[in-house]
Amino acid sequence: MPPKKRRSLRARMITLVLLPSTVLLLVWSLFTALLVGDIRELRTEAALTREVGVAVLAVIDSVQTERLATADSADGAESTRRALEESRAATDTAVTGLTGALHGFDADALPDQALDLQRDLEGLAHHRDIVDALPPHRRDLVQTATAYHDLVEQGLRFWDARVEHAEPAQIPRLRSLNSLMRARELLARQNTVFTHAVATDTFTPGAHTEFVAAAGAQRHTWDRIGAELAPEDARTYRLLESYDSLRRVHDLQDAVIAAPQNTRPPVNASAWEGAAEASDQRMSAVEHEQLDLLADYSDARSADLARTALLTSLPILAIALASAAVAITGAVRMGRRLDRLRTTTLEHARVHLPRLTARLRAGEEVEPEPAPVPRARGDEITDVADAFDDARRAAVASAVQEARLRAGVRAMFGTIARRTQSLVHRQLAVLDRLERDETDPDALAALFRVDHFSARLRRNAENLMLLSGGTPTRHPRAPMRLHEVVRAAAGEIEDYTRVQPRDLPPVALRGDTAADTARLLAELLENATAFSPPTAEVEVRAVADADGCRIEVTDQGLGMGAAALEEANALLADPPRFDVSGLVEDSPLGLFVVATLAARHGLAVELAAAPGGNGVRATVRVPADALAEPGPVPAPPPPTRVPAPAVRAVPAAPPVPPTPAVPAPAPAANGAGPRQDAGTDDDHYMGLPRRRRRAVDPAPAPAAAADDDDRSPERMRSLMSAFQAGTLRARADGPGPDGDTEEG
Known part of the structure; x- marks a missing residue:
């Protein structure tokens, strides 16, 4: 049977003192892990907003511009055709920027909406081929603009998903930003309808209906902008609403809505294009401003969390490590004292005491030894050392008494033997x-x-x-x-x-x-x-x-x-x-x-x-x-005959x-x-x-x-x-x- 392994007392003591320190370190680890997770998430959100979000917004702007250029190219003029090619090149550049931004993140960290947008943009070339295959005067608005509507909608869904992953403090700002992006998209759709009507010199009932629907949705969406924000945060949107270009757009919208169908464009094309373009630029500037605020907020929040982690976790870590160091040092010091006590007691029990007993049995004189265990302080270990010294002194006294008894017994046996030998x-x-x-x-x-x-x-x-x-x-x-x-x-x-x-x-x-x-x-x-x-x-x-x-x-x-x-x-x-003490009967x-x-x-x-x-x-x-x-053999004495x-x-x-x-x-x-x-x-x-013994005759013969x-x-x-x-x-x-x- 293999010998049973035994754990040392020092190891047990260290294990006991390390338990609270280990628990404290575990709590610190969990707390730090949560803070680090929050910091990482905030930094990821800030990076997504600053890199992927801006790239998505650039794709939306370029797709809106290309959609407008496609509608304007219905007049067949050379200038509109070159403008369409330039807008397509700008869209390709924006798509390339989005692809590069997405490659900077792990696939698991990217939202599904961004990946879906990237996949849908791959079909943009096919849609362009369809548009280019149609004669300019036969390019129907629904047929040419629907694909662009879907791409813009997929980009806006990316921002809708950001609301679900944002912190509670960021949600109102993100909702207002999304409402602004949708209001701008609705204005861009109205501009596309009006531009197509100007290019074809006709304003069909379908185009009128689409314009009216987009205008109504824009005004409804505009009412939601800044509704959930604090007064100081909603000030930017209120200033945007007071701009003359936006008011001019609202007046022109009312005129278009009131115009009869199956007629030419009811308002001046230059007036509409100027007001719509000015409003779009202002809205785009506000969007980028709010994007910067969102990214700055995420950076500030992550910095605050990092600072909080440093201010809280580092002291906890220092306390845990200090307590562990103090506990281990105390346990090691106590273990050394116990080990020294164990070594000393075993040495005296197995070496010194048998040697002293052997010297006493041999009749030698022995000097009293000092206390073998050093005294550090008055604690339980010192009490154990005192108890061992008492036992050692008692053992030495018993050995001395036993040696004297044995010497006395041997002396008595020797005296009896000498007297018996003398008597014999x-x-x-x-x-x-x-x-x-x-x-x-x-x-x-x-x-x-x-x-x-x-x-x-x-x-x-x-x-x-x-x-x-x-x-x-x-x-x-x-x-x-x-x-x-x-x-x-x-x-x-x-x-x-x-x-x-x-x-x-x-x-x-x-x-x-x-x-x-x-x-x-x-x-x-x-x-x-x-x-x-x-x-x-x-x-x-x-x-x-x-x-x-x-x-x-x-x-x-x-x-x-x-x-x-x-x-x-x-x-x-x-x-x-x-x-004589070990003698038995046999x-x-x-x-x-x-x-x-x-x-x-x-x-x-x-x-x-x-x-x-x-x-x-x-x-x-x-x-x-x-x-x-x-030596020589002595001769026997001769017998004497008498x-x-x-x-x-x-x-x-x-x-x-x-x-x-x-x-x-x-x-x-x-x-x-x-x-x-x-x-x-x-x-x-x-x-x-x-x-030889022989019988004696009563009367022997001479x-x-x-x-x-x-x-x-x-x-x-x-x-x-x-x-x-x-x-x-x-x-x-x-x-x-x-x-x-x-x-x-």
Whole structure:
């Protein structure tokens, strides 16, 4: 399962403090977006009015002029034909200007009416061809002017659409401007009708009707101009209404309306053309003036909005950014303090406190450390730091108290071990004297057994002293041969008879290493005999090579599981400091002793399954620098023959550990065996006659007594004296009866 990702506290704090700033920035963004949208829309409207609107108005003017020239060309004169061509060229120029203006905007921003006008203007050439194909005198007014009416109407629709997209303040002005444009168009239509009548020298009823309709619509539209404007804005239109040319047009309109039909033009052509042209020019000037006002208003409005956006959005943005910066700075500063607190606490919890505890356990003096967390101000973080310091001081005090307690326990164990060892040494000295003076074989056998138990008790006391940090007091003076070390180790356990040394090489161990190696092997042998069947043998083999010597202890017991072997080998490879607080009922004290002794002399101990899967094989690697040259082998003392009368048979003494046939004597570590050569015959063992218990006849014959002359009590006493002498020599390296240590 992948590890769960964890967000840091600093990131969470920054996220929390950024929420209000983010909301404020979002509000600012929306507000600014609306203002920018309004500004863009106003600027677009101003650009449409100033560029596209003016171009559309120019197209309307040119189309009206071309329509008038087309009606005037009905007389067939050369001058009117040239005027028509000039008007068409002007229209083409206006159309080109409109196309260029439309190309300056995106297609999405252009109104549909402007695009429709551009598309309708593409059919103007076809209409011209139709007009040119007709003879001048047959150019009917309806047939020639209708297409121009539609083009002008499409241009006026563009301005009608501007009203729908304008701001409320601009709507009245745009409506008045549209009314003025339509009034001007109606006047242009009347002028076209009257011009066509003059060119054809006839004023038909249809022309009269169209003139009257256009005049009525013009007057109705004129009444709407300025109706919705404020008085100051309607002043321009009122001044336009007071012009003489416009009044003259109204008078001539009344005359035409009142004239009968099917007659020639009822008014003077020059008078009408002069008044109509003057009024049209004045209306055109007012249109352009109002267009400029509309564009200026849009520019001013967009500038006001931009100024408002700067005055409102920029402070909001500054406040939002400042609040975000302050929040982030505070969060980062607090995060740094928390991170410093976390780093310091983890460093003290994982590094300083274990190091201090280790120093205390090692018995070193420690100085009180200052507060690890710096204090910035009196806030909750400082309270947490104070709480950590209190916990740290309590942990240090507890560690000091625990170290003192452990030191006291170790000192107590060491004192008990030393006292027990002193008592055991004295006890062994008393046993030596008793064994030396005792003549009863049964009592002597019992004393030897007590002597063996005392030797085991001494080893347990030495182990206790070793685990408590002390040093055992037995130190041999000279190197010991390997078979002597194995024999001494076997003499330290109860079932020494099951230990079978085999193929031991003739190597010797240094004196300082031999005693501890014997203790180490004794622990391994005791475990091997304790966890194997009572009748099974425990083999001890050794192999010498260039790197030293390898000793193997193999039993035939229950064995150990893979996990138990791994745990035991880990303990043997890196022995921890012996801690009484971690002891339980089944703690492996023997492994602690083995690991401690091995680490002291550079030995390597490893446990593995025995060949065949039954039992455990312990391998002890003795380095080459722990070996020494073997010394000369002392000869055993000769037996003393003391003749004596035949008495009852002497019971057999307790057996001694079997050893291989080697020429060197071996001192028994427990004092239970003599330092003699090992025999190989059936009647002698290790230089001593093999004793066998036999029945005692109630009345032995003199011949039998004579045959048993060599087994007399005097002879046995002599042999026991030799055995005791070997025991004394084996204990020569140990403390005296008063517990004094004899250093070698």
